[in-house]
Amino acid sequence: MTNNVTEFPKRDDVDIEAAQAYFDDLIDRDLRIEPADWMPDAYRKTLTRQVSQHAHSEIIGMQPEANWILRAPSLKRKAILIAKVQDEAGHGLYLYSAAETLGTPRDELNQQLLDGKAKYSSIFNYPARTWADMGAIGWLVDGAAIQNQVPLCRTSYGPYSRAMVRICKEESFHQRQGWEILYTLAQGTPEQKQMAQDAINRFYGPALQMFGPPDAESPNSKQSMAWKIKRFSNDELRQRFVDMIVPQCEALGLELPDPDLKWNEERGHYDFGELDWDEFFAVIKGHGPCNAQRMARRREAHDNGAWVREAAAAYAEKQAAEADTAVA
Numbered sequence: 427m428t429n430n431v432t433e434f435p436k437r438d439d440v441d442i443e444a445a446q447a448y449f450d451d452l453i454d455r456d457l458r459i460e461p462a463d464w465m466p467d468a469y470r471k472t473l474t475r476q477v478s479q480h481a482h483s484e485i486i487g488m489q490p491e492a493n494w495i496l497r498a499p500s501l502k503r504k505a506i507l508i509a510k511v512q513d514e515a516g517h518g519l520y521l522y523s524a525a526e527t528l529g530t531p532r533d534e535l536n537q538q539l540l541d542g543k544a545k546y547s548s549i550f551n552y553p554a555r556t557w558a559d560m561g562a563i564g565w566l567v568d569g570a571a572i573q574n575q576v577p578l579c580r581t582s583y584g585p586y587s588r589a590m591v592r593i594c595k596e597e598s599f600h601q602r603q604g605w606e607i608l609y610t611l612a613q614g615t616p617e618q619k620q621m622a623q624d625a626i627n628r629f630y631g632p633a634l635q636m637f638g639p640p641d642a643e644s645p646n647s648k649q650s651m652a653w654k655i656k657r658f659s660n661d662e663l664r665q666r667f668v669d670m671i672v673p674q675c676e677a678l679g680l681e682l683p684d685p686d687l688k689w690n691e692e693r694g695h696y697d698f699g700e701l702d703w704d705e706f707f708a709v710i711k712g713h714g715p716c717n718a719q720r721m722a723r724r725r726e727a728h729d730n731g732a733w734v735r736e737a738a739a740a741y742a743e744k745q746a747a748e749a750d751t752a753v754a
């Protein structure tokens with residue numbers, strides 16, 4: 427496959443001190459860093475890590491929902507779910523394109539995922555057991571994703587911030603469709619209401635963990651916030667999310683599974699119980715309930731796509747040869 431990654435000036439070609447001062451000034455003035463701008467190696471590396479992990483999450487995140495396309499309870503629900511899964515594929519593609527502008531070809535980023543060297547979001551290592559899980563994933567998982575990703579529309583790297591604008595619009599539709607699935611179930615029979623409650627019980631904790639480890643255990647946050655890649659810390663976003671979902675859950679007539687959840691007048695926020703961080707770290711190390719299955723499916727899909735990549739490369743070669751002949 428062709429690699430259309432921009433050539434960046436070599437470090438020896440630039441006056442590093444002046445380039446660093448220019449970069450710092452852009453960050454201070456809240457302007458965007460663009461692909462051809464000089465940037466510190468560590469900034470490039472951290473963004474490549476975050477954006478590619480984000481892309482991998484979108485792609486792996488298609489699996490739990492794709493699993494329900496054939497079992498959706500109506501044609502309308504099926505069409506909506508197909509559209510949502512396709513949206514996630516699109517998000518992955520925008521994000522791989524944004525990541526590539528930092529200089530690492532997409533094939534290499536993808537290989538890091540296939541080799542198990544790159545992470546993807548912990549949440550996608552949990553199974554989707556019932557139709558109600560489609561509701562809980564839409565409401566809680568896409569809801570947490572929006573809370574985390576709206577500030578990324580103002581992240582300091584231009585291509586990432588622009589990709590996030592469209593992604594967030596689509597995620598907000600996803601969240602509403604999830605809430606609507608749960609609302610419909612909550613208005614149904616006692617069994618359907620219980621299904622919705624069970625799904626919330628399963629996804630509440632893992633959705634809160636999507637924001638990452640507590641600030642004190644987040645090695646990347648401080649520098650990422652100084653570079654304005656991240657605008658809020660993991661704990662700040664988690665708190666905002668809890669404050670948002672409590673009244674939404676009340677409107678559903680359902681409960682969040684946390685006995686410590688209560689309004690704190692002094693703080694002006696909801697207090698909530700400690701999450702199971704041992705479980706979180708085990709999941710991101712590959713020991714969650716579905717890690718092995720998710721990676722096996724991804725590798726299988728990649729292998730099944732080999733003929734498409736070969737055909738696209740052969741077509742590109744043919745086009746290039748025809749263009750050469752035309753010029754000659």
Ligand code: 3HC
Nearest residue numbers: 480483546547548568571635636637638644645646647710
């Ligand atoms: N799952 C897996 N790994 C996680 C994680 C999670 N929920 N939270 C943190 N980690 C990893 C980090 O990647 C980092 O690993 P590394 O240094 O080995 O690469 C390590 O744990 C330490 O965490 P930090 O807080 O220091 O890491 P960050 O500063 O990168 O913050 C983040 C983590 C908040 C997830 C940040 O990377 C981020 O905002 N990323 C962009 C959004 C994103 O990737 N979301 C994933 C979900 S996408 C999605 O949900 C799709 C949708 O359609 C539902």
